[in-house]
Amino acid sequence: MEQDSVxxxxxxxxxxxxxQVQYAGGIGVVSTGxxxxxxxxxxxxxxxxxGYVPKYDSERMKLTFTLRQTYxxxxxxxxxxxxxxxxxxxxxxMSTTAGRQFWFSASDKYPSDYYTFSTKLRFxxxxxxxxxxxxxxxxSYFERVRFYYDFHxxxxxxxxxxxxxxxxxxxYIGIALGTKFYIRK
Amino acid sequence: MFExxxxxxxxxxxxxxxxxxxxxxxxxxxxxxxxRYAFISDSQRWYDELEAxxxxxxxxxxxxxxxHGGDIADFGLTKEFLWQRDILEKxxxxxxxxxxxxxxxxxxxxxxxxVFGPLNFSFIAGHTKFLCxxxxxxxxxxxxxxxxxxxxxxxxxxDSGEYANTVVIMHAQPTSEQFNNNVADLFQYSxxxxxxxLFCAHGHGHNYKEVDIFEDGIIYxxxxxxxxxxxxxxxxxxxxxxxxxxxx
Numbered sequence: 001m002e003q004d005s006v007x008x009x010x011x012x013x014x015x016x017x018x019x020q021v022q023y024a025g026g027i028g029v030v031s032t033g034x035x036x037x038x039x040x041x042x043x044x045x046x047x048x049x050x051g052y053v054p055k056y057d058s059e060r061m062k063l064t065f066t067l068r069q070t071y072x073x074x075x076x077x078x079x080x081x082x083x084x085x086x087x088x089x090x091x092x093x094m095s096t097t098a099g100r101q102f103w104f105s106a107s108d109k110y111p112s113d114y115y116t117f118s119t120k121l122r123f124x125x126x127x128x129x130x131x132x133x134x135x136x137x138x139x140s141y142f143e144r145v146r147f148y149y150d151f152h153x154x155x156x157x158x159x160x161x162x163x164x165x166x167x168x169x170x171x172y173i174g175i176a177l178g179t180k181f182y183i184r185k
Numbered sequence: 186m187f188e189x190x191x192x193x194x195x196x197x198x199x200x201x202x203x204x205x206x207x208x209x210x211x212x213x214x215x216x217x218x219x220x221r222y223a224f225i226s227d228s229q230r231w232y233d234e235l236e237a238x239x240x241x242x243x244x245x246x247x248x249x250x251x252x253h254g255g256d257i258a259d260f261g262l263t264k265e266f267l268w269q270r271d272i273l274e275k276x277x278x279x280x281x282x283x284x285x286x287x288x289x290x291x292x293x294x295x296x297x298x299x300v301f302g303p304l305n306f307s308f309i310a311g312h313t314k315f316l317c318x319x320x321x322x323x324x325x326x327x328x329x330x331x332x333x334x335x336x337x338x339x340x341x342x343x344d345s346g347e348y349a350n351t352v353v354i355m356h357a358q359p360t361s362e363q364f365n366n367n368v369a370d371l372f373q374y375s376x377x378x379x380x381x382x383l384f385c386a387h388g389h390g391h392n393y394k395e396v397d398i399f400e401d402g403i404i405y406x407x408x409x410x411x412x413x414x415x416x417x418x419x420x421x422x423x424x425x426x427x428x429x430x431x432x433x
Contacts, residue, residue, distance in 0.1 A: 024187035058194025174188030
């Protein structure tokens with residue numbers, strides 16, 4: 001009886017549709033995560049990402065945790081549907097950095113409204129493109145691989161640039177390179 | 186092109202800039218009777234105005250050097266230190282940068298130490314010692330000595346006989362919320378032990394002020410933030426000084 005009722009549950013699965021790995025992008029030198037694609041023609045994607053930041057010239061390494069929302073409005077099929085080109089992917093991501101040095105809001109030791117921003121929580125916007133390749137095998141664990149690049153900027157970089165025309169030539173926009181591996185369903 | 190993280194601490198370009206420039210200042214103006222320098226401060230997120238200052242000061246041949254009173258970064262981002270340094274590097278006059286409270290945010294103090302140098306430092310220009318002190322006590326939770334009386338004591342005996350006047354530079358002045366006001370009197374007493382203390386100069390308040398905080402004749406000059414396109418021009422002669430608030 002119990003088994004039957006389990007079988008009759010809707011077939012929603014919490015299993016992600018893809019795994020991913022990214023280089024740079026303001027959330028670590030390398031970051032990795034998983035995500036879900038959903039909506040009409042799978043135009044929407046939500047990703048959960050963990051990133052690693054080496055210490056470089058600072059005193060300690062850092063870990064980041066990111067939630068990214070992507071919108072991919074158009075898909076162009078090429079080469080007998082083995083390739084799909086998405087001329088636009090855009091969205092935003094929110095990332096936090098672990099460590100006591102970073103705070104969501106300034107501590108009570110400061111007068112009120114002393115620092116009105118968060119050093120721990122960054123909001124970023126991005127715009128990019130991707131190409132998806134359908135793997136030839138019919139049985140492999142991964143069915144498709146997607147390669148993307150994004151131009152991104154953070155709230156901090158953006159506000160500095162808007163207020164200063166002299167930052168025109170500075171690197172306030174970064175590039176992220178990534179790969180998403182889609183699980184066969 | 187690739188940004189690893191806003192606080193990644195990935196540095197490039199000139200490091201330990203204060204030491205390099207101090208060597209230049211001490212060498213170039215050794216024994217000079219009159220020295221003239223510009224005091225600027227609080228350039229965080231005012232890149233355009235800082236750049237305009239460098240262009241302006243490069244046209245002045247009567248300047249010997251530049252002192253920046255801190256808050257070079259706003260959010261403590263690694264790039265803020267590098268971007269502002271790169272603007273200052275275009276200056277034909279040597280410059281030094283004191284640490285401000287915003288430079289402490291996140292891992293900013295680690296970056297400041299690499300790009301500019303120690304949090305407390307001093308140098309001698311002409312016959313005057315410039316004592317540049319970290320006064321951002323509120324940022325450190327008492328884990329560091331701010332102000333650092335050990336440093337002040339060492340400086341009191343160092344270089345004796347090599348200078349006749351003293352000027353003290355800091356980011357936040359006594360009475361400000363950043364300063365450890367419990368030791369304000371002791372601080373004033375300590376700096377008054379130096380040969381012919383002329384005045385103190387600081388930033389932090391973003392507007393022009395001159396206050397005799399301890400009513401002992403030592404004036405604390407507060408320079409406006411660079412966003413106001415103003416700086417204080419100090420001329421130090423053998424045993425006294427003159428100053429002017431300049432708008433550019």
